Amino acid sequence: MIWIEKQRNIIDFALSSLLRRRGKNLALLAVYTVIVFILASIFFFTSSIKKEASLVLKNSPEIVVQKVTGGRHDMIPVRYIPFIEKLPGVRAVKGRLWGYYYEPTTGANYTLVVTDDYRDKVGTIAIGSGVSRTLNTQKGELVPFKAYDGPYISFEVTEVFSPESELVSSDLVVISEDDFRALFGIAKGYYTDLTLQVRNAKEMATVADKIKRLLPDTRPILREEILRTYDAIFDWRGGLLVFILAGAVLAFAIFAWDKASSLSAEERREIGILKAVGWETSEVITMKSWEGIVISLSSFLMGVVFAYIHIFFASYIFFEPVLKGWSVLYPHFRLIPYVDPYQIAALFFLTVVPYTAATIIPSWKAAIVDPDEVMRL
Amino acid sequence: MLKRKSNIFFLCLTVNVFALLLVFTHAFFEGRNNTPLLRERAGMVEKYQLTDLCLFTDARYTRNPVMADFSTPFQDHPLSMEHFPSGSIISPPEHLARYDLEKK
Numbered sequence: 159m160i161w162i163e164k165q166r167n168i169i170d171f172a173l174s175s176l177l178r179r180r181g182k183n184l185a186l187l188a189v190y191t192v193i194v195f196i197l198a199s200i201f202f203f204t205s206s207i208k209k210e211a212s213l214v215l216k217n218s219p220e221i222v223v224q225k226v227t228g229g230r231h232d233m234i235p236v237r238y239i240p241f242i243e244k245l246p247g248v249r250a251v252k253g254r255l256w257g258y259y260y261e262p263t264t265g266a267n268y269t270l271v272v273t274d275d276y277r278d279k280v281g282t283i284a285i286g287s288g289v290s291r292t293l294n295t296q297k298g299e300l301v302p303f304k305a306y307d308g309p310y311i312s313f314e315v316t317e318v319f320s321p322e323s324e325l326v327s328s329d330l331v332v333i334s335e336d337d338f339r340a341l342f343g344i345a346k347g348y349y350t351d352l353t354l355q356v357r358n359a360k361e362m363a364t365v366a367d368k369i370k371r372l373l374p375d376t377r378p379i380l381r382e383e384i385l386r387t388y389d390a391i392f393d394w395r396g397g398l399l400v401f402i403l404a405g406a407v408l409a410f411a412i413f414a415w416d417k418a419s420s421l422s423a424e425e426r427r428e429i430g431i432l433k434a435v436g437w438e439t440s441e442v443i444t445m446k447s448w449e450g451i452v453i454s455l456s457s458f459l460m461g462v463v464f465a466y467i468h469i470f471f472a473s474y475i476f477f478e479p480v481l482k483g484w485s486v487l488y489p490h491f492r493l494i495p496y497v498d499p500y501q502i503a504a505l506f507f508l509t510v511v512p513y514t515a516a517t518i519i520p521s522w523k524a525a526i527v528d529p530d531e532v533m534r535l
Numbered sequence: 536m537l538k539r540k541s542n543i544f545f546l547c548l549t550v551n552v553f554a555l556l557l558v559f560t561h562a563f564f565e566g567r568n569n570t571p572l573l574r575e576r577a578g579m580v581e582k583y584q585l586t587d588l589c590l591f592t593d594a595r596y597t598r599n600p601v602m603a604d605f606s607t608p609f610q611d612h613p614l615s616m617e618h619f620p621s622g623s624i625i626s627p628p629e630h631l632a633r634y635d636l637e638k639k
Binding site: 166169207210216224267269271319323325328329377383387388390391452459484488494495496 | 561591620
């Protein structure tokens, strides 16, 4: 109990000391909180996207085979299917038809997908909420699409996908095979790519290797690569964002280090007086540690809570311009919160511990000097 | 009770720690309550044989990063630098980097 009471007295003194330099410390607290807020927002956003991708894309095709001509993705001929079907381990091969349609009036890009459900529904389409929004079209209305050879073909919208599914369907236009071929001028006997089902998931890499040997102009993409993609593209080390952020974090690190590691003349005099009135060196260090903990722990907790509100309640409003880029059709989706405790712990050790440690060394240096010498400075 | 500064600090700290615990609790329950939503999205992926999330729609290699290859981002011009803002935010998928290693 005596130890606790002593710590409380030291904390009282540390807080009084911080309040004496109110302006400086409040500015530090604000900047510190903003840095934690940005870092935690990125952590929350990327971990939720990664988690969502891993759960949603686990049903994506096991292997996708593309044809590459002249270094570019090309239509794959149907005659490739029997070669692949004969490979041991392959259960089924299916042609997939999909493509992009640029809508000149709105400037948006749509993803057109052919599905078996629409085989008999020539002249009709199902659209994502993003498409419905940009075209201002609802179920039952007609939408004109310009065919590859010039004339417009009108399609009746029979379904608008739910806004909750926008993360996967915002820009989708589901169409029949005949309409797709008529729109893009793709001859029968050609597909965008092929999708494969294999008997044993462990054999996927072997099957992909065999396809590459048998058909050297193809490029197989495995489902495990699809699943890993979102881990890689939102890796904190990748992309320009990290360079921009690295600058801000580095500037803050220098600012905080300078603030924490060099004591002002006033602070040195304060330590000298404390020593002269009988404070032990350990007590001075404890007091300075509490000062560091008060600033860094408060910033950390506030930054993390604000970041959570920003990402999951305020629809990542500060990230929206970055994510939107030049997109005309921008998906509106609500992320399902996923908080990784390891990332929070990492953020804690990256922010709270270094700052608190940095405050101790200069205090210790000042505290071991003779009080008379410190006060004369 | 709040005459001492340390008491005010501990009160603020308790409120913040409580808010952090609320964050974890909210995330846990939201994750559980949204299972049907996840199932709906996963169902669409299976039905329409999708390979990517619809995050960036400005460029096709960011709309479908899995399907992109090394030459895709440079198809505007062989010497063009990164053109679309979203292409600057995300890094290339892992399997593209591995292909690069295989070539070497």
